[in-house]
Amino acid sequence: MSTSTVTARASPDALLALAGKEGRGRLKIFVGAAPGVGKTYAMLSAARSEQSGGRDVVAGLIETHGRLETEQLLQGLDVLPRAPIVYRNRVMREFDLDGALARKPSLLLVDEYAHTNVPGSRHPKRWQDIDELLAAGIDVWTTLNIQHLESLNDVVLKISKIRVRETVPDKAFDRADEIVLVDLPPDELLKRLAQGKVYVQDTAARAVESFFKPQNLTALRELAMRRAAERVDAALVERMQAHAIEGPWAAGERILACVGPDTGSPGVVRTAKRLADLMDAPWIAVTVERSGVNPDSAARKQIDEALKLAESLGAEIHTLTGNDIPDELLRFARFENVTQIVIGRARGGALRQWLARSLPQQLMQRSTDIGIHLVPVQGEAARRDTRSLASRLDASQPAHFLYAAVAVAGALAVGRAFAQAIPTASLSVVFLMAVLFSAVKSGVGPAIFASVLSFLTYNFFFIAPLYTFTIAEPYELLALLMYLVVAIVAATLAGRLREQARISAGRVRAMRRLYEFTRRLSGLATRDDIAEGAASEIHASLGRPVMVLLPGEDDLALAAAWPPEDALDEAAMMAARWAFSHNEPAGFETGTLPIVPWRFLPVRTGNTTYGVIGVMRQQGGSALDSEAQALLDTLTEQTAAALERAALTRDMVSARTATETERVRNTLLASISHDFRTPLSSILGSATSLSTYGDKLDADATRDLLANIREEAEGLDEMVRNLLSITRIESGALELRRDWVDLREIAARVIEAARRRGAAQRITLEWPADVPLVKADAALVEQALGNIVANAVTHTPPASAIVIDAIADESAVRLRVTDDGRGIAATDLPHIFERFVRSASDAAPSSDRSQGVGLGLAITKGIMEAHGGEVAALSPVADGHGARFVLTFRTETALETNAP
Numbered sequence: 001m002s003t004s005t006v007t008a009r010a011s012p013d014a015l016l017a018l019a020g021k022e023g024r025g026r027l028k029i030f031v032g033a034a035p036g037v038g039k040t041y042a043m044l045s046a047a048r049s050e051q052s053g054g055r056d057v058v059a060g061l062i063e064t065h066g067r068l069e070t071e072q073l074l075q076g077l078d079v080l081p082r083a084p085i086v087y088r089n090r091v092m093r094e095f096d097l098d099g100a101l102a103r104k105p106s107l108l109l110v111d112e113y114a115h116t117n118v119p120g121s122r123h124p125k126r127w128q129d130i131d132e133l134l135a136a137g138i139d140v141w142t143t144l145n146i147q148h149l150e151s152l153n154d155v156v157l158k159i160s161k162i163r164v165r166e167t168v169p170d171k172a173f174d175r176a177d178e179i180v181l182v183d184l185p186p187d188e189l190l191k192r193l194a195q196g197k198v199y200v201q202d203t204a205a206r207a208v209e210s211f212f213k214p215q216n217l218t219a220l221r222e223l224a225m226r227r228a229a230e231r232v233d234a235a236l237v238e239r240m241q242a243h244a245i246e247g248p249w250a251a252g253e254r255i256l257a258c259v260g261p262d263t264g265s266p267g268v269v270r271t272a273k274r275l276a277d278l279m280d281a282p283w284i285a286v287t288v289e290r291s292g293v294n295p296d297s298a299a300r301k302q303i304d305e306a307l308k309l310a311e312s313l314g315a316e317i318h319t320l321t322g323n324d325i326p327d328e329l330l331r332f333a334r335f336e337n338v339t340q341i342v343i344g345r346a347r348g349g350a351l352r353q354w355l356a357r358s359l360p361q362q363l364m365q366r367s368t369d370i371g372i373h374l375v376p377v378q379g380e381a382a383r384r385d386t387r388s389l390a391s392r393l394d395a396s397q398p399a400h401f402l403y404a405a406v407a408v409a410g411a412l413a414v415g416r417a418f419a420q421a422i423p424t425a426s427l428s429v430v431f432l433m434a435v436l437f438s439a440v441k442s443g444v445g446p447a448i449f450a451s452v453l454s455f456l457t458y459n460f461f462f463i464a465p466l467y468t469f470t471i472a473e474p475y476e477l478l479a480l481l482m483y484l485v486v487a488i489v490a491a492t493l494a495g496r497l498r499e500q501a502r503i504s505a506g507r508v509r510a511m512r513r514l515y516e517f518t519r520r521l522s523g524l525a526t527r528d529d530i531a532e533g534a535a536s537e538i539h540a541s542l543g544r545p546v547m548v549l550l551p552g553e554d555d556l557a558l559a560a561a562w563p564p565e566d567a568l569d570e571a572a573m574m575a576a577r578w579a580f581s582h583n584e585p586a587g588f589e590t591g592t593l594p595i596v597p598w599r600f601l602p603v604r605t606g607n608t609t610y611g612v613i614g615v616m617r618q619q620g621g622s623a624l625d626s627e628a629q630a631l632l633d634t635l636t637e638q639t640a641a642a643l644e645r646a647a648l649t650r651d652m653v654s655a656r657t658a659t660e661t662e663r664v665r666n667t668l669l670a671s672i673s674h675d676f677r678t679p680l681s682s683i684l685g686s687a688t689s690l691s692t693y694g695d696k697l698d699a700d701a702t703r704d705l706l707a708n709i710r711e712e713a714e715g716l717d718e719m720v721r722n723l724l725s726i727t728r729i730e731s732g733a734l735e736l737r738r739d740w741v742d743l744r745e746i747a748a749r750v751i752e753a754a755r756r757r758g759a760a761q762r763i764t765l766e767w768p769a770d771v772p773l774v775k776a777d778a779a780l781v782e783q784a785l786g787n788i789v790a791n792a793v794t795h796t797p798p799a800s801a802i803v804i805d806a807i808a809d810e811s812a813v814r815l816r817v818t819d820d821g822r823g824i825a826a827t828d829l830p831h832i833f834e835r836f837v838r839s840a841s842d843a844a845p846s847s848d849r850s851q852g853v854g855l856g857l858a859i860t861k862g863i864m865e866a867h868g869g870e871v872a873a874l875s876p877v878a879d880g881h882g883a884r885f886v887l888t889f890r891t892e893t894a895l896e897t898n899a900p
Helices: 012-020 039-052 068-073 097-103 126-135 150-160 170-174 186-194 201-209 214-242 265-279 297-312 325-335 350-356 358-366 398-417 424-442 444-462 474-522 527-542 570-582 626-675 677-693 699-731 743-756 778-794 856-866 892-898
Strands: 027-032 057-061 083-087 090-094 107-110 139-145 178-182 255-258 283-289 316-321 340-345 371-376 546-551 556-562 598-605 608-616 739-741 762-766 774-776 801-808 812-819 870-874 883-890
Touching (some): 039 107, 057 097, 107 126, 126 139, 186 214, 255 265, 265 371, 325 358, 398 424, 398 444, 474 527, 556 570, 556 608, 677 699, 739 778, 743 778, 743 801
Parallel strands (some): 027 178, 255 340, 340 371
Antiparallel strands (some): 083 090, 546 556, 598 608, 801 812, 812 883
C-alpha cells in the first residue's frame, strides 16, 4: 500500500491580500458594547506600554469626557493640537489630519472611529481620515461602540428604540488588523454610570431611562461579542490560508439581496449582510429593471441609495434587465451559485399583501433548491412592480387626460353620425380606437382613463335604455364589461409599447451620441481639443456644468469648461487635486470634501492619470442617478482613452524625432569624418612640407603648396557654411534681406567662382534681354545657385558642358542650370533634395576633391522655399542623358496675389 503526500499551498487570494497591506499602517480597534465600558482607557493604557518600549506614540485626538482617570493617562504622551474649522460663524476644533500626516508617528491614537466631522473637513467621517493615515504607513489605534456598525443599525433600533445616526461601514471595520473587545458587565456599567464616571448626573439619569437599560446592555454586549468573534474567526482563516495551514475548506453559502424601489430595501440589505456574516458567506445585491418601465426619480433614488448602502457594506453590485423578474432573479442566482435569496415583504391590507407577495411567492414556486428569506418592511409599504391603478395615472400632466376626453368625444361624434348605418355592437370599435389613440399619444394612465370614459359614454348614448346608465339585458352587460376589459388591456399594452418605444429611442439616441462622441474624440489630436470636446459632450448629456482639468507645469490647470469658466475656487481645486493624486472621486456625493458643489472623477487608464473631470451639483442638490453615473463613467473612460491616444501620439512623434535626430547626427558625423579627412590631410601635408622643407623649395613649389592649402581651406569653409545654413533653415532662423537683384550678375559671379576653383567643364551663360529683376537676398541666391553649379561640376566629366540660362513670364523667373552628363538615376531623383543624399550613379568626378556632405541641394531647396519659390530637377534632358535644375522666383505681383 502506498501513500502520497500533497504539499499544502497558500491561497493566492490570501497572499494578494497580504501583499496589498504592504506599506500600509496597521489598524487596531478597541470595541465596546456601550459608552463607558473603558475603551479609551484600555487604549491609552496599552499605548503607554508601547511608549515605555521606545515607540513613538502620539495622541491625535482623545475624548476624555471629563473622566479624571482617562486624563491622567494622557500625561507624558505627545498630544497633537486640534485644527480650527469655521462652521456657521463658530470656530470648531477637529482632528488635524494634515498635522498628523506631517508628524507621521509610529503609532497614532484617534478616538471615536464613527465620529462625523464638521462640514468643511476633508472627509465627512473620521474613519475616512484614519484610512488616509493608514495609507500613509501610520499605525492607528481607535475606539468603536458596536451600535455604530452599519449592518447592526436596524437591530440596535429594535433593541433600544433609538436610531444611531453615526455609523461605520462594515468593510471599514473588517479592514482592522486587530480587534480588542473591552467588556464590562451591565451591572458594573450601571454602577459607573450612577457614580458619574460616564456622564454628568442629569445626563446619566436620562440615559438610564432610555438607552442604559439592563436588557439593552445585555443584548448589545452579546452583539459585541458575536461581532468580535466573527472578526477574530475571519482573521484566523486569513492567516491559515496565507500560511498554507490545511483546514476544512467546504463550499459555503452565497447570499443574494433583492433591491427594489421601496423604503424596505435598506432593511433587506442589512439583513442580507447579517446573514452573510453569520454564515461567513459572500453576498450580492441586485436590482432588476423591466424593459419598457422607466422608474421615476423617487424610485430611482431609493434604488441608488440601497445599492450604495450594499456596496458600503461590502456587497457585489449588479443591475439586471428582464420582463420576467422572478425568472431573471433565479437565472442570475443559479449562474452565481446563490444558495439564499433575501427579499422584502410589505405590511398592509389583504390586497396589498397579495400584490406585494407575488414576487416572493413566484420565487418560492419556481425554486426548489434556493432558500427564500422574507424580510418584513417597517413603515411605508413597498411599491412593487404590480403598482396600483392610481399610481399609473400621471396626474402631473392633466393635458394628456384632456386629450383622452377629446378623443372619446370624437368617437362619440363619429358614433352618433353613423348610428343608423352601423350596428350598435360595431360602434364599440370606434371607442376602442379612441382608447388606442390615447395610449399611443399619452401613455397608460390617460388610456385607462379613456377606457373608463368610453365605457360610460358607450353605455349612456348607445345601450338601451338610452341616456341612462341602466342596462336592460344581461348579455348587454356582459358585452359592455368585456369591452371594458378589452379596452383596459389594449390601453395597457399600447401604453407599455409606447413607453418601450420611448425608452428604446432614448437609448438609441444615447448610444448614437456616445458613438459620435467617440468618433469625434478619435479625430482630435491635442489635449486641449480633447478636453473641449469632452466638456461640451458631458454637459450636453447630463445637463450640468462640466470642467476638465489637466496637469500643467506645477498644478492642475483648467483646460476646458462648459459653460465657459475661468477658474475654480480653492475648495474645488483642493477636491480636484485629491481626485487626481489619489485616483478617487472627490466632492459632493463622495467621502472626500462632500460640501464642495463639484464632483471630480479621475481620468485614468491603467496606472496613468491624465486629469480630472468635474461635474457640478444642480440647484437643489439633486444627485446623479445610477444611469447618469454610468453615462458619466463611460464618457470619462472614453475621454481617458482619447487622452491616452494623444499622449501615445506625442510619445511616438518624440521617439520618431529622436530617432531621426540620432540618424542625422550619425550621418553628419560619418559624412564629416569622411569628407573632412581628405582636405585636412592635404592641408596638413602641405603645411608640413612648407615647415620642414621651406628653405629648400623653389618659388613655384612653394606657390603650389600654398595654393593647395588655400583651395582645400575654401572647400572646408564651404562645407561649414553649408552646415550652418541647413541648421538655420531647419530652425526657422534664416533671415532674408530682400532687395532688387539681377540674376545675371549672380550667375556670372558663380561661374567665375567655379572656374577659380578649378572647374574643367565648359560653363556658359545664355541670358535673354527681357529677364526682369527679382526681389531676393543676393547672398543666399548666390549660395543656392553656387550649390547647383558645384553639384553639376562634381557629377559630370571634365569635357561636359554646363549652360546657365533663364526664361521669364508675368508670374515667375525661372533660372535653369543644364548639363549634358550622365544624368540622375530614376531611383535617386525623388530624394535628390533631401539631406545627406548623394547620387549612387555619380560620374567620374572632375577632381579628387571630396564630393561634400550631401547638403548643397537641401540648402538650395530651403533658400528657395524661404523666398516663396521652388526648385526642381529633371533628368534626362535630351538623348537619354543630362540633368536640369530649375530655380523658380515668383515676381512681386505673384507674391502679393498668393499672400494670405
